[in-house]
Structure formats: C-alpha cells, structure tokens
Amino acid sequence: FVTAVAQPPPWPLASARIGLDGAMMIDTIPQKKSTAMAILKLRLGDISSRTQLAERLAVDVRALDVVSLRDACRNNGCNLPAALNNHGRCILCQQTWFPLELDAKGDRAKNCRGHGLYGPQFMRQHGGSTTSPNACCCSSSLCEEVGYSHEGMMRLPTNPAECIEATKALGIPPERGQLIAKQIAIRPKTYGVAPWHYSPRHRVRGPGGNWEIRKMTKYRDDDGNKFNYPPPNYSVQQFIDNEIPTFEYSGGGYDDKLPPWLKEMATIQEPGQPQTAETTNPFTPQKTRGNEAGEVITPNTAQTRTPTKTPTPRKRVSPESLELEELKESLKILEAKNQSALEQIETQRAIIVTTDQELYQLRTKLNNTLEENAKLKLTITIVDIRPDVELWGTESEIKRWHELRNLTENEHLSATDISEIVFQENWPSMLRKEHMCS
DSSP states (O other): OOOSSSOOOOSSSEEEEOOOSSSSEEEOOOOOOOOOOOOOOOGGGGGOOOHHHHHHHHHHHGGGGOOOOEEEEEETTTOEEETSSSSSSSTTTOOOOOSSSSSSSSSTTTTOTTOOOOOGGSSSSSOSSSOOOOOOOSSOOOHHHHOOOSOBBBBBOOSSSHHHHHHHHOOOOOHHHHHHHHHHHHHHHSOBBBBGGGGGGGGOOOTTEEEEOOOOSSSEOOOOOEESSSSSSOOOOHHHHHHHHOOEETTTTTOOOOOHHHHHHHHHHHHTTTOOOOOTTTTTTOOOOTTTTTTOOTTTTTOOOOSOOOOOOOOOOOOOHHHHHHHHHHHHHHHHHHHHHHHHHHHHHHHHHHHHHHHOOOOOHHHHHHHHHHHHHHHHOOOOOOOOOHHHHHHHHHHHHHHHHHHHHGTSSOOHHHHHHHHSSOHHHHHHHHHOOO
C-alpha cells in the first residue's frame, strides 16, 4: 500500500471519469503551488528492478543513478538514510534529490544544473561536500546539462585580449566577456571554467585527483589552431560521449538491475517497516475495488488500504553478502573499463598501421617524382634568343634594334651584340623624351 501526504506533486493532477459514450475522459484538476512531496511507504525489499523502483517513486529512471546516501532521514519515525541533495530526507519521504530541467509551469527551472543526470559526481553536492562548487561561467546549455565540477575548475587567461577570445569560445556575449576580462585582470580567480571545456590533451590529473591544466609552450585545438593559452573550445558533447562512464547500458540495452544502494536501505528498513508489495502512484486516478463507478481518488481522499494477503517474510541478507555483491558489481565495472580501453587501443593501432602505409606510399611517390625531375633536367637545353629580337623585345626595343643594325659603324657587330646594346641603354629616359616630344 501507499500512504501519501495530501500535497500536490510538481506536475498538474488529472482526474478520470466515464463519458456518455463509455470512454475514459481525463480532466485537469487546478492545484495550488506547494513544495511538499509525497511520503511513500513501500517495502524496498520487494522491488525487483530499476524500472519498477522508478515507477513507484514517480521519478525518471536515470534519477536512481545519482542517489548518494548520507545520515539518517530528518523526518520523525523514519530510520532510512537520507539522500544527498534531498533536504536531509530519504527517497521515500521526499523525491527532490535530482534537478529538473523544467518547473511545474513548463518554464526552465532556476536550479536545473545537472538535469542530464550523468552521475552523482555532477550533482550540487557530492561526496563529503556540504556546499556546492561554483558553476561554470560559460553560457552553454549543454554544460548546464552536465552539472557541477567537484574535480577542480580552470581559470581564464589574465591577458585581456586572450580572455575575451576565451569567453567568445565559451559562448559568452561580447559585453559580458569584456566585463569578465576587466575583473579577471584584477582578480584572476573570480571566474571558473569547467574541465570539460578543455581538450583531453590540455588537462591532466593532479596529485589530489583534480583536473589541472597541462603545462605547454603552445596549445593546439582540434582544428589545428595554435594558442598561447589552453583554449576552452572543446566539444562538451564529446566529453559526454567519451569520458562519462555509462555502465548501466550494456549489450545495446538498458541494464535494469537494482542500484547497489537499495540493498543497504532494504536491510535497514526490514526490521521496522510494514511488509507490502503492492504500491501505486498516489496521484494517479484509478478504479479500485468498491469504486467501480469511476470515482476520482485524489490526494485529499487517498486512504491507506490493508492488503488482503501478508507476504511471507523475506530472508535477511547478511552485511557480508551485501559487501560481496557490491564487490562483484565493482569487478564488472572494472572489467567493462578494461574492455573499453582494450577496444580503444586496438582502434588506435589500426589507425597507426593505416597511417604508416599511407606515409610509405607518399614517400614512394615522392621518390619517383624526384627521379623524373632529375631525368627531365638532363633533357633541358638552354636556348639563346638574344639574336631574335622579335621573341623578347617590346615595340620600342624592336624599333631601336633595327635602327642600330642599319648604322654603318655597326656592320661588324653580330645580332647578339646589337641586342646587348639595346639591353644596356637607359630606356626610362629614352621613353620619357619620346613621350615629351610627341
């Protein structure tokens, strides 16, 4: 069974009724704004799949991948561990541990960073942190989809021109980019850039495990452009595709196994929670026994129903068995990582072999071309065209050449000698005089 607090969820409620033609009709019920969530009571040990758990909690199945457990739930009478980013409550008492892209009105939510649900490491709080890190200063919606960086933030260049160029690569409007450049020149650590904006060639893990900029004399982006600073123009989509592990997807489909943290919660819940396997969304109108007329069941009329059959007690699982299961899951993840790395290495080897073959072909073609050029050089002969003024002279030079040839004192000179005299004459001065006379 499900017990629900009578507050509306962050989406419009709908009521069902039977129309005159016998068809089911859906009516929207106007709701008042409220931040309270449903308090669900269900036996976690009876959940058999991720999909089933997501349906019982009325959340996106990907939201189960970002759950991180911490201290006990703050609600009285609840001994389950709270979920990080869930206002100190467990997943049954409140379902707000993950960000949503859109609010109840369909507008973009104010605190939607991380709505891509790529992992707990990108949520507002992660690990032992009690506060969220600064958000990236870019204007990229894809960066906002990834979330927060708990593994270090990069800095913009202090040089104003380079800083403006870097903000342009981040999609920041020019006016804001100029303002950032002025502030960076005074306080270099005012703004931070998420590591996924930088090429893997330009970043490296530091001693503490956080990302740091690799020290290089020149930085070259994927298009071959050179920079004096690491350019933040790497494709965020490539980071998502290549560097965020998605081990829940295997064999071409979604792995519907239960998340490891559910075993811990089920073990804690087992001694004191009611054993019931049947649970429904408290805000979905439905027909039930005694409600054949299609009466609408809303949160204000929801009641706790006693199950007709009591399930047999589930065998208690020892902590050692849970730890063994977690180790097996970790081993599977490591094996998947190693297999992925081996496949990438084989791909790189194939690329290298292909490149070597292409280089060998290019070298062979170059050597053949050089040999042909050498043979052609041997066949080239120098032809002296000086005697034939018609081949090289302008109209004025041809006229002057014939004038000199017809002079009596030049009868002993050859045609080549006449051409040399024409070459040595000051033609700019002669043409200037000819132009002035004309």
